[in-house]
Amino acid sequence: MVRTPPPAVLAAVEAAAMGLGDGALASRVGCLLPSLPGARLLQLPRCVADSRAGRAAGSKQxxxxxxxxxxxxxxxxxxxxxVAVPTDTLYGVACSASCSAALGAVYSLKGRCQTKPLAVCLGRVADIYRYCQVRVPREVLEDLLPGPVTLVMERSGELNKDLNPFTPLVGVRIPDHAFMKDLAQMFSGPLALTSANLSSQPSSLNVKEFQDLWPHLSLVIDGGPIGDVKSPECRLGSTVVDLSVPGKYKIIRPGCALTQTAAILQKKYGLVPSEEPCS
Incomplete structure:
Protein backbone atom coordinates (compact mmCIF):
# COMPACT_ATOMS: atom_id res chain seq x y z
CA MET A 1 0.00 0.00 0.00
CA VAL A 2 1.11 3.56 -0.63
CA ARG A 3 1.40 5.57 2.56
CA THR A 4 -0.42 8.89 2.81
CA PRO A 5 1.81 11.71 1.50
CA PRO A 6 2.73 14.56 3.86
CA PRO A 7 0.60 17.73 3.69
CA ALA A 8 3.23 19.66 1.75
CA VAL A 9 3.21 17.03 -0.98
CA LEU A 10 -0.57 17.08 -1.14
CA ALA A 11 -0.46 20.86 -1.46
CA ALA A 12 1.82 20.59 -4.46
CA VAL A 13 -0.46 18.03 -6.09
CA GLU A 14 -3.50 20.21 -5.38
CA ALA A 15 -1.71 23.14 -7.01
CA ALA A 16 -1.05 20.98 -10.05
CA ALA A 17 -4.71 20.06 -10.30
CA MET A 18 -5.55 23.77 -10.28
CA GLY A 19 -3.31 24.33 -13.27
CA LEU A 20 -0.25 25.45 -11.32
CA GLY A 21 1.63 22.18 -11.62
CA ASP A 22 3.90 23.25 -14.47
CA GLY A 23 4.62 26.70 -13.07
CA ALA A 24 6.91 28.28 -10.54
CA LEU A 25 4.73 27.59 -7.49
CA ALA A 26 4.65 23.83 -7.83
CA SER A 27 8.34 23.69 -8.75
CA ARG A 28 9.32 25.83 -5.75
CA VAL A 29 7.19 23.87 -3.28
CA GLY A 30 8.47 20.54 -4.59
CA CYS A 31 12.14 21.49 -4.58
CA LEU A 32 12.01 22.63 -0.95
CA LEU A 33 10.65 19.35 0.37
CA PRO A 34 13.12 17.08 2.21
CA SER A 35 14.10 13.85 0.50
CA LEU A 36 12.50 10.64 1.73
CA PRO A 37 14.67 8.19 3.73
CA GLY A 38 14.44 5.47 1.09
CA ALA A 39 12.52 4.24 -1.89
CA ARG A 40 9.09 2.68 -1.76
CA LEU A 41 8.68 -0.23 -4.17
CA LEU A 42 5.42 -0.60 -6.09
CA GLN A 43 4.85 -3.47 -8.47
CA LEU A 44 2.69 -2.87 -11.52
CA PRO A 45 -0.04 -5.46 -12.16
CA ARG A 46 1.61 -7.69 -14.74
CA CYS A 47 -1.48 -8.32 -16.87
CA VAL A 48 -1.84 -4.55 -17.26
CA ALA A 49 1.86 -3.71 -17.52
CA ASP A 50 2.31 -6.24 -20.32
CA SER A 51 -0.55 -4.73 -22.33
CA ARG A 52 -0.17 -1.77 -24.70
CA ALA A 53 -3.74 -0.97 -23.75
CA GLY A 54 -2.45 0.02 -20.31
CA ARG A 55 -5.20 0.93 -17.92
CA ALA A 56 -7.85 -0.21 -20.40
CA ALA A 57 -6.94 -3.81 -19.60
CA GLY A 58 -7.11 -5.92 -16.44
CA SER A 59 -9.44 -6.53 -13.53
CA LYS A 60 -10.78 -3.84 -11.22
CA GLN A 61 -8.10 -4.73 -8.67
CA VAL A 83 11.43 7.92 -9.40
CA ALA A 84 12.68 4.74 -11.07
CA VAL A 85 10.44 3.74 -13.96
CA PRO A 86 10.21 1.03 -16.62
CA THR A 87 10.37 2.12 -20.25
CA ASP A 88 10.24 0.34 -23.60
CA THR A 89 14.04 -0.06 -23.61
CA LEU A 90 15.54 0.08 -20.10
CA TYR A 91 14.73 1.09 -16.54
CA GLY A 92 15.14 4.80 -16.07
CA VAL A 93 15.22 7.46 -13.39
CA ALA A 94 12.76 10.31 -13.88
CA CYS A 95 12.34 13.66 -12.19
CA SER A 96 10.54 16.91 -12.89
CA ALA A 97 12.50 18.81 -15.54
CA SER A 98 11.16 22.01 -13.97
CA CYS A 99 12.80 21.31 -10.60
CA SER A 100 16.44 22.40 -10.62
CA ALA A 101 17.18 20.67 -7.31
CA ALA A 102 15.90 17.36 -8.69
CA LEU A 103 18.03 17.74 -11.81
CA GLY A 104 21.10 18.22 -9.63
CA ALA A 105 20.13 15.17 -7.59
CA VAL A 106 20.05 13.02 -10.73
CA TYR A 107 23.62 13.99 -11.63
CA SER A 108 24.77 13.28 -8.08
CA LEU A 109 22.95 9.95 -7.99
CA LYS A 110 24.55 8.67 -11.18
CA GLY A 111 27.96 10.31 -10.76
CA ARG A 112 27.22 11.80 -14.16
CA CYS A 113 29.35 14.43 -15.84
CA GLN A 114 27.57 17.79 -15.67
CA THR A 115 28.05 18.29 -19.42
CA LYS A 116 26.17 15.11 -20.37
CA PRO A 117 22.58 16.08 -21.22
CA LEU A 118 19.40 14.60 -19.81
CA ALA A 119 16.57 13.70 -22.16
CA VAL A 120 13.02 14.95 -21.72
CA CYS A 121 10.06 12.57 -21.59
CA LEU A 122 6.68 13.82 -22.80
CA GLY A 123 3.24 12.25 -23.05
CA ARG A 124 2.13 13.22 -26.56
CA VAL A 125 3.65 14.19 -29.89
CA ALA A 126 1.70 17.45 -29.67
CA ASP A 127 3.65 18.37 -26.51
CA ILE A 128 6.91 18.43 -28.46
CA TYR A 129 5.91 21.64 -30.20
CA ARG A 130 5.77 23.45 -26.87
CA TYR A 131 9.27 22.51 -25.81
CA CYS A 132 11.14 22.21 -29.12
CA GLN A 133 11.64 23.97 -32.44
CA VAL A 134 10.46 21.25 -34.83
CA ARG A 135 12.03 21.29 -38.29
CA VAL A 136 10.60 18.07 -39.70
CA PRO A 137 7.05 17.22 -40.78
CA ARG A 138 4.76 16.10 -37.98
CA GLU A 139 4.44 12.74 -39.75
CA VAL A 140 8.12 12.06 -38.98
CA LEU A 141 7.47 12.46 -35.27
CA GLU A 142 4.37 10.29 -35.45
CA ASP A 143 6.23 7.54 -37.32
CA LEU A 144 9.00 7.39 -34.71
CA LEU A 145 7.11 8.12 -31.50
CA PRO A 146 6.07 6.53 -29.24
CA GLY A 147 9.05 4.24 -29.66
CA PRO A 148 12.66 3.42 -28.69
CA VAL A 149 14.00 6.64 -30.20
CA THR A 150 15.27 9.92 -28.73
CA LEU A 151 14.81 12.87 -31.10
CA VAL A 152 17.23 15.76 -30.62
CA MET A 153 15.93 19.18 -31.60
CA GLU A 154 16.46 22.82 -30.75
CA ARG A 155 14.87 23.58 -27.41
CA SER A 156 12.34 26.32 -26.80
CA GLY A 157 12.31 28.85 -23.99
CA GLU A 158 9.63 26.80 -22.18
CA LEU A 159 12.19 24.43 -20.70
CA ASN A 160 13.91 25.05 -17.39
CA LYS A 161 17.16 26.91 -18.09
CA ASP A 162 18.96 24.67 -15.59
CA LEU A 163 18.20 21.65 -17.79
CA ASN A 164 21.27 21.12 -20.00
CA PRO A 165 22.32 24.80 -19.90
CA PHE A 166 25.41 23.99 -21.97
CA THR A 167 23.51 23.20 -25.19
CA PRO A 168 20.67 24.74 -27.23
CA LEU A 169 19.44 21.24 -28.08
CA VAL A 170 17.35 18.73 -26.16
CA GLY A 171 16.53 15.07 -26.66
CA VAL A 172 12.86 14.09 -26.49
CA ARG A 173 11.45 10.66 -25.66
CA ILE A 174 7.95 9.22 -25.70
CA PRO A 175 8.53 5.61 -24.62
CA ASP A 176 6.21 3.01 -26.08
CA HIS A 177 5.29 1.78 -22.61
CA ALA A 178 1.77 2.03 -21.24
CA PHE A 179 2.77 3.16 -17.76
CA MET A 180 5.21 5.79 -18.99
CA LYS A 181 2.69 7.23 -21.44
CA ASP A 182 0.07 7.42 -18.69
CA LEU A 183 2.58 8.91 -16.24
CA ALA A 184 3.81 11.62 -18.61
CA GLN A 185 0.26 12.62 -19.51
CA MET A 186 -0.88 12.64 -15.87
CA PHE A 187 2.16 14.66 -14.76
CA SER A 188 1.39 17.17 -17.54
CA GLY A 189 4.86 18.64 -17.68
CA PRO A 190 8.30 17.66 -18.97
CA LEU A 191 10.09 14.86 -17.15
CA ALA A 192 13.86 14.55 -17.22
CA LEU A 193 14.74 10.93 -17.95
CA THR A 194 18.00 8.98 -17.80
CA SER A 195 18.98 5.35 -17.39
CA ALA A 196 18.82 3.77 -13.92
CA ASN A 197 22.48 2.98 -13.39
CA LEU A 198 25.71 4.62 -12.34
CA SER A 199 27.43 6.38 -15.23
CA SER A 200 29.64 4.05 -17.30
CA GLN A 201 27.97 0.99 -15.71
CA PRO A 202 25.67 -1.46 -17.56
CA SER A 203 22.08 -0.35 -17.98
CA SER A 204 19.29 -2.07 -16.05
CA LEU A 205 16.63 -4.44 -17.32
CA ASN A 206 15.06 -5.22 -13.94
CA VAL A 207 14.77 -3.35 -10.64
CA LYS A 208 17.24 -5.57 -8.77
CA GLU A 209 20.05 -4.55 -11.10
CA PHE A 210 20.05 -0.99 -9.72
CA GLN A 211 19.20 -1.89 -6.12
CA ASP A 212 22.20 0.10 -4.87
CA LEU A 213 20.42 3.28 -6.04
CA TRP A 214 17.19 2.58 -4.15
CA PRO A 215 18.15 4.41 -0.92
CA HIS A 216 18.49 7.64 -2.93
CA LEU A 217 15.15 7.34 -4.74
CA SER A 218 11.67 8.31 -3.59
CA LEU A 219 9.91 5.51 -5.44
CA VAL A 220 10.69 2.46 -7.55
CA ILE A 221 8.05 1.27 -10.03
CA ASP A 222 8.60 -2.41 -10.80
CA GLY A 223 7.19 -3.24 -14.21
CA GLY A 224 8.92 -6.61 -14.42
CA PRO A 225 11.90 -7.57 -16.59
CA ILE A 226 12.51 -5.67 -19.82
CA GLY A 227 13.93 -7.86 -22.57
CA ASP A 228 16.50 -10.63 -22.16
CA VAL A 229 19.01 -9.88 -19.40
CA LYS A 230 21.53 -12.16 -21.15
CA SER A 231 21.36 -10.24 -24.43
CA PRO A 232 23.78 -7.29 -24.81
CA GLU A 233 21.50 -5.86 -27.52
CA CYS A 234 18.74 -5.36 -24.98
CA ARG A 235 20.93 -2.93 -23.02
CA LEU A 236 21.67 -0.56 -25.90
CA GLY A 237 18.97 1.95 -24.98
CA SER A 238 17.12 4.18 -27.41
CA THR A 239 18.49 5.28 -30.76
CA VAL A 240 19.43 8.96 -30.49
CA VAL A 241 19.08 11.00 -33.68
CA ASP A 242 19.65 14.73 -34.23
CA LEU A 243 16.89 16.36 -36.31
CA SER A 244 17.87 19.96 -35.59
CA VAL A 245 19.11 20.68 -39.14
CA PRO A 246 16.37 20.84 -41.82
CA GLY A 247 16.62 18.06 -44.39
CA LYS A 248 19.30 16.14 -42.49
CA TYR A 249 19.65 13.66 -39.66
CA LYS A 250 22.65 12.62 -37.57
CA ILE A 251 22.87 9.45 -35.51
CA ILE A 252 24.30 10.35 -32.10
CA ARG A 253 23.85 6.89 -30.59
CA PRO A 254 22.95 3.79 -32.65
CA GLY A 255 20.91 2.23 -29.83
CA CYS A 256 18.41 -0.54 -30.38
CA ALA A 257 16.41 0.87 -33.30
CA LEU A 258 19.02 2.17 -35.74
CA THR A 259 17.99 0.25 -38.85
CA GLN A 260 14.28 1.06 -38.75
CA THR A 261 14.90 4.67 -37.69
CA ALA A 262 17.32 5.34 -40.55
CA ALA A 263 14.96 3.66 -43.02
CA ILE A 264 12.05 5.89 -41.99
CA LEU A 265 14.10 9.07 -42.11
CA GLN A 266 16.00 8.36 -45.30
CA LYS A 267 13.75 6.22 -47.47
CA LYS A 268 10.33 7.50 -46.47
CA TYR A 269 11.09 11.18 -45.88
CA GLY A 270 14.25 11.73 -47.91
CA LEU A 271 16.38 13.10 -45.09
CA VAL A 272 20.12 12.99 -45.78
CA PRO A 273 22.59 11.55 -43.29
CA SER A 274 24.82 14.29 -41.92
CA GLU A 275 28.53 13.90 -42.68
CA GLU A 276 29.49 15.81 -39.56
CA PRO A 277 31.06 13.63 -36.84
CA CYS A 278 29.02 13.01 -33.72
CA SER A 279 30.04 15.23 -30.83
Whole structure:
Protein backbone atom coordinates (compact mmCIF):
# COMPACT_ATOMS: atom_id res chain seq x y z
CA MET A 1 0.00 0.00 0.00
CA VAL A 2 1.11 3.56 -0.63
CA ARG A 3 1.40 5.57 2.56
CA THR A 4 -0.42 8.89 2.81
CA PRO A 5 1.81 11.71 1.50
CA PRO A 6 2.73 14.56 3.86
CA PRO A 7 0.60 17.73 3.69
CA ALA A 8 3.23 19.66 1.75
CA VAL A 9 3.21 17.03 -0.98
CA LEU A 10 -0.57 17.08 -1.14
CA ALA A 11 -0.46 20.86 -1.46
CA ALA A 12 1.82 20.59 -4.46
CA VAL A 13 -0.46 18.03 -6.09
CA GLU A 14 -3.50 20.21 -5.38
CA ALA A 15 -1.71 23.14 -7.01
CA ALA A 16 -1.05 20.98 -10.05
CA ALA A 17 -4.71 20.06 -10.30
CA MET A 18 -5.55 23.77 -10.28
CA GLY A 19 -3.31 24.33 -13.27
CA LEU A 20 -0.25 25.45 -11.32
CA GLY A 21 1.63 22.18 -11.62
CA ASP A 22 3.90 23.25 -14.47
CA GLY A 23 4.62 26.70 -13.07
CA ALA A 24 6.91 28.28 -10.54
CA LEU A 25 4.73 27.59 -7.49
CA ALA A 26 4.65 23.83 -7.83
CA SER A 27 8.34 23.69 -8.75
CA ARG A 28 9.32 25.83 -5.75
CA VAL A 29 7.19 23.87 -3.28
CA GLY A 30 8.47 20.54 -4.59
CA CYS A 31 12.14 21.49 -4.58
CA LEU A 32 12.01 22.63 -0.95
CA LEU A 33 10.65 19.35 0.37
CA PRO A 34 13.12 17.08 2.21
CA SER A 35 14.10 13.85 0.50
CA LEU A 36 12.50 10.64 1.73
CA PRO A 37 14.67 8.19 3.73
CA GLY A 38 14.44 5.47 1.09
CA ALA A 39 12.52 4.24 -1.89
CA ARG A 40 9.09 2.68 -1.76
CA LEU A 41 8.68 -0.23 -4.17
CA LEU A 42 5.42 -0.60 -6.09
CA GLN A 43 4.85 -3.47 -8.47
CA LEU A 44 2.69 -2.87 -11.52
CA PRO A 45 -0.04 -5.46 -12.16
CA ARG A 46 1.61 -7.69 -14.74
CA CYS A 47 -1.48 -8.32 -16.87
CA VAL A 48 -1.84 -4.55 -17.26
CA ALA A 49 1.86 -3.71 -17.52
CA ASP A 50 2.31 -6.24 -20.32
CA SER A 51 -0.55 -4.73 -22.33
CA ARG A 52 -0.17 -1.77 -24.70
CA ALA A 53 -3.74 -0.97 -23.75
CA GLY A 54 -2.45 0.02 -20.31
CA ARG A 55 -5.20 0.93 -17.92
CA ALA A 56 -7.85 -0.21 -20.40
CA ALA A 57 -6.94 -3.81 -19.60
CA GLY A 58 -7.11 -5.92 -16.44
CA SER A 59 -9.44 -6.53 -13.53
CA LYS A 60 -10.78 -3.84 -11.22
CA GLN A 61 -8.10 -4.73 -8.67
CA UNK A 62 -5.40 -4.52 -11.32
CA UNK A 63 -6.62 -1.14 -12.49
CA UNK A 64 -6.68 0.12 -8.92
CA UNK A 65 -3.06 -0.99 -8.51
CA UNK A 66 -2.16 0.73 -11.78
CA UNK A 67 -3.83 3.96 -10.65
CA UNK A 68 -2.18 3.72 -7.23
CA UNK A 69 1.26 3.47 -8.84
CA UNK A 70 0.53 6.40 -11.16
CA UNK A 71 -0.70 8.58 -8.32
CA UNK A 72 2.30 7.72 -6.13
CA UNK A 73 4.71 8.48 -8.96
CA UNK A 74 3.12 11.85 -9.76
CA UNK A 75 3.14 12.76 -6.06
CA UNK A 76 6.84 11.91 -5.74
CA UNK A 77 7.77 13.74 -8.93
CA UNK A 78 5.89 16.89 -7.96
CA UNK A 79 7.67 16.75 -4.58
CA UNK A 80 11.03 16.97 -6.34
CA UNK A 81 11.76 13.26 -5.90
CA UNK A 82 13.55 10.81 -8.16
CA VAL A 83 11.43 7.92 -9.40
CA ALA A 84 12.68 4.74 -11.07
CA VAL A 85 10.44 3.74 -13.96
CA PRO A 86 10.21 1.03 -16.62
CA THR A 87 10.37 2.12 -20.25
CA ASP A 88 10.24 0.34 -23.60
CA THR A 89 14.04 -0.06 -23.61
CA LEU A 90 15.54 0.08 -20.10
CA TYR A 91 14.73 1.09 -16.54
CA GLY A 92 15.14 4.80 -16.07
CA VAL A 93 15.22 7.46 -13.39
CA ALA A 94 12.76 10.31 -13.88
CA CYS A 95 12.34 13.66 -12.19
CA SER A 96 10.54 16.91 -12.89
CA ALA A 97 12.50 18.81 -15.54
CA SER A 98 11.16 22.01 -13.97
CA CYS A 99 12.80 21.31 -10.60
CA SER A 100 16.44 22.40 -10.62
CA ALA A 101 17.18 20.67 -7.31
CA ALA A 102 15.90 17.36 -8.69
CA LEU A 103 18.03 17.74 -11.81
CA GLY A 104 21.10 18.22 -9.63
CA ALA A 105 20.13 15.17 -7.59
CA VAL A 106 20.05 13.02 -10.73
CA TYR A 107 23.62 13.99 -11.63
CA SER A 108 24.77 13.28 -8.08
CA LEU A 109 22.95 9.95 -7.99
CA LYS A 110 24.55 8.67 -11.18
CA GLY A 111 27.96 10.31 -10.76
CA ARG A 112 27.22 11.80 -14.16
CA CYS A 113 29.35 14.43 -15.84
CA GLN A 114 27.57 17.79 -15.67
CA THR A 115 28.05 18.29 -19.42
CA LYS A 116 26.17 15.11 -20.37
CA PRO A 117 22.58 16.08 -21.22
CA LEU A 118 19.40 14.60 -19.81
CA ALA A 119 16.57 13.70 -22.16
CA VAL A 120 13.02 14.95 -21.72
CA CYS A 121 10.06 12.57 -21.59
CA LEU A 122 6.68 13.82 -22.80
CA GLY A 123 3.24 12.25 -23.05
CA ARG A 124 2.13 13.22 -26.56
CA VAL A 125 3.65 14.19 -29.89
CA ALA A 126 1.70 17.45 -29.67
CA ASP A 127 3.65 18.37 -26.51
CA ILE A 128 6.91 18.43 -28.46
CA TYR A 129 5.91 21.64 -30.20
CA ARG A 130 5.77 23.45 -26.87
CA TYR A 131 9.27 22.51 -25.81
CA CYS A 132 11.14 22.21 -29.12
CA GLN A 133 11.64 23.97 -32.44
CA VAL A 134 10.46 21.25 -34.83
CA ARG A 135 12.03 21.29 -38.29
CA VAL A 136 10.60 18.07 -39.70
CA PRO A 137 7.05 17.22 -40.78
CA ARG A 138 4.76 16.10 -37.98
CA GLU A 139 4.44 12.74 -39.75
CA VAL A 140 8.12 12.06 -38.98
CA LEU A 141 7.47 12.46 -35.27
CA GLU A 142 4.37 10.29 -35.45
CA ASP A 143 6.23 7.54 -37.32
CA LEU A 144 9.00 7.39 -34.71
CA LEU A 145 7.11 8.12 -31.50
CA PRO A 146 6.07 6.53 -29.24
CA GLY A 147 9.05 4.24 -29.66
CA PRO A 148 12.66 3.42 -28.69
CA VAL A 149 14.00 6.64 -30.20
CA THR A 150 15.27 9.92 -28.73
CA LEU A 151 14.81 12.87 -31.10
CA VAL A 152 17.23 15.76 -30.62
CA MET A 153 15.93 19.18 -31.60
CA GLU A 154 16.46 22.82 -30.75
CA ARG A 155 14.87 23.58 -27.41
CA SER A 156 12.34 26.32 -26.80
CA GLY A 157 12.31 28.85 -23.99
CA GLU A 158 9.63 26.80 -22.18
CA LEU A 159 12.19 24.43 -20.70
CA ASN A 160 13.91 25.05 -17.39
CA LYS A 161 17.16 26.91 -18.09
CA ASP A 162 18.96 24.67 -15.59
CA LEU A 163 18.20 21.65 -17.79
CA ASN A 164 21.27 21.12 -20.00
CA PRO A 165 22.32 24.80 -19.90
CA PHE A 166 25.41 23.99 -21.97
CA THR A 167 23.51 23.20 -25.19
CA PRO A 168 20.67 24.74 -27.23
CA LEU A 169 19.44 21.24 -28.08
CA VAL A 170 17.35 18.73 -26.16
CA GLY A 171 16.53 15.07 -26.66
CA VAL A 172 12.86 14.09 -26.49
CA ARG A 173 11.45 10.66 -25.66
CA ILE A 174 7.95 9.22 -25.70
CA PRO A 175 8.53 5.61 -24.62
CA ASP A 176 6.21 3.01 -26.08
CA HIS A 177 5.29 1.78 -22.61
CA ALA A 178 1.77 2.03 -21.24
CA PHE A 179 2.77 3.16 -17.76
CA MET A 180 5.21 5.79 -18.99
CA LYS A 181 2.69 7.23 -21.44
CA ASP A 182 0.07 7.42 -18.69
CA LEU A 183 2.58 8.91 -16.24
CA ALA A 184 3.81 11.62 -18.61
CA GLN A 185 0.26 12.62 -19.51
CA MET A 186 -0.88 12.64 -15.87
CA PHE A 187 2.16 14.66 -14.76
CA SER A 188 1.39 17.17 -17.54
CA GLY A 189 4.86 18.64 -17.68
CA PRO A 190 8.30 17.66 -18.97
CA LEU A 191 10.09 14.86 -17.15
CA ALA A 192 13.86 14.55 -17.22
CA LEU A 193 14.74 10.93 -17.95
CA THR A 194 18.00 8.98 -17.80
CA SER A 195 18.98 5.35 -17.39
CA ALA A 196 18.82 3.77 -13.92
CA ASN A 197 22.48 2.98 -13.39
CA LEU A 198 25.71 4.62 -12.34
CA SER A 199 27.43 6.38 -15.23
CA SER A 200 29.64 4.05 -17.30
CA GLN A 201 27.97 0.99 -15.71
CA PRO A 202 25.67 -1.46 -17.56
CA SER A 203 22.08 -0.35 -17.98
CA SER A 204 19.29 -2.07 -16.05
CA LEU A 205 16.63 -4.44 -17.32
CA ASN A 206 15.06 -5.22 -13.94
CA VAL A 207 14.77 -3.35 -10.64
CA LYS A 208 17.24 -5.57 -8.77
CA GLU A 209 20.05 -4.55 -11.10
CA PHE A 210 20.05 -0.99 -9.72
CA GLN A 211 19.20 -1.89 -6.12
CA ASP A 212 22.20 0.10 -4.87
CA LEU A 213 20.42 3.28 -6.04
CA TRP A 214 17.19 2.58 -4.15
CA PRO A 215 18.15 4.41 -0.92
CA HIS A 216 18.49 7.64 -2.93
CA LEU A 217 15.15 7.34 -4.74
CA SER A 218 11.67 8.31 -3.59
CA LEU A 219 9.91 5.51 -5.44
CA VAL A 220 10.69 2.46 -7.55
CA ILE A 221 8.05 1.27 -10.03
CA ASP A 222 8.60 -2.41 -10.80
CA GLY A 223 7.19 -3.24 -14.21
CA GLY A 224 8.92 -6.61 -14.42
CA PRO A 225 11.90 -7.57 -16.59
CA ILE A 226 12.51 -5.67 -19.82
CA GLY A 227 13.93 -7.86 -22.57
CA ASP A 228 16.50 -10.63 -22.16
CA VAL A 229 19.01 -9.88 -19.40
CA LYS A 230 21.53 -12.16 -21.15
CA SER A 231 21.36 -10.24 -24.43
CA PRO A 232 23.78 -7.29 -24.81
CA GLU A 233 21.50 -5.86 -27.52
CA CYS A 234 18.74 -5.36 -24.98
CA ARG A 235 20.93 -2.93 -23.02
CA LEU A 236 21.67 -0.56 -25.90
CA GLY A 237 18.97 1.95 -24.98
CA SER A 238 17.12 4.18 -27.41
CA THR A 239 18.49 5.28 -30.76
CA VAL A 240 19.43 8.96 -30.49
CA VAL A 241 19.08 11.00 -33.68
CA ASP A 242 19.65 14.73 -34.23
CA LEU A 243 16.89 16.36 -36.31
CA SER A 244 17.87 19.96 -35.59
CA VAL A 245 19.11 20.68 -39.14
CA PRO A 246 16.37 20.84 -41.82
CA GLY A 247 16.62 18.06 -44.39
CA LYS A 248 19.30 16.14 -42.49
CA TYR A 249 19.65 13.66 -39.66
CA LYS A 250 22.65 12.62 -37.57
CA ILE A 251 22.87 9.45 -35.51
CA ILE A 252 24.30 10.35 -32.10
CA ARG A 253 23.85 6.89 -30.59
CA PRO A 254 22.95 3.79 -32.65
CA GLY A 255 20.91 2.23 -29.83
CA CYS A 256 18.41 -0.54 -30.38
CA ALA A 257 16.41 0.87 -33.30
CA LEU A 258 19.02 2.17 -35.74
CA THR A 259 17.99 0.25 -38.85
CA GLN A 260 14.28 1.06 -38.75
CA THR A 261 14.90 4.67 -37.69
CA ALA A 262 17.32 5.34 -40.55
CA ALA A 263 14.96 3.66 -43.02
CA ILE A 264 12.05 5.89 -41.99
CA LEU A 265 14.10 9.07 -42.11
CA GLN A 266 16.00 8.36 -45.30
CA LYS A 267 13.75 6.22 -47.47
CA LYS A 268 10.33 7.50 -46.47
CA TYR A 269 11.09 11.18 -45.88
CA GLY A 270 14.25 11.73 -47.91
CA LEU A 271 16.38 13.10 -45.09
CA VAL A 272 20.12 12.99 -45.78
CA PRO A 273 22.59 11.55 -43.29
CA SER A 274 24.82 14.29 -41.92
CA GLU A 275 28.53 13.90 -42.68
CA GLU A 276 29.49 15.81 -39.56
CA PRO A 277 31.06 13.63 -36.84
CA CYS A 278 29.02 13.01 -33.72
CA SER A 279 30.04 15.23 -30.83
Missing amino acids: DLEGWSEALSAAVTSLRAGGL
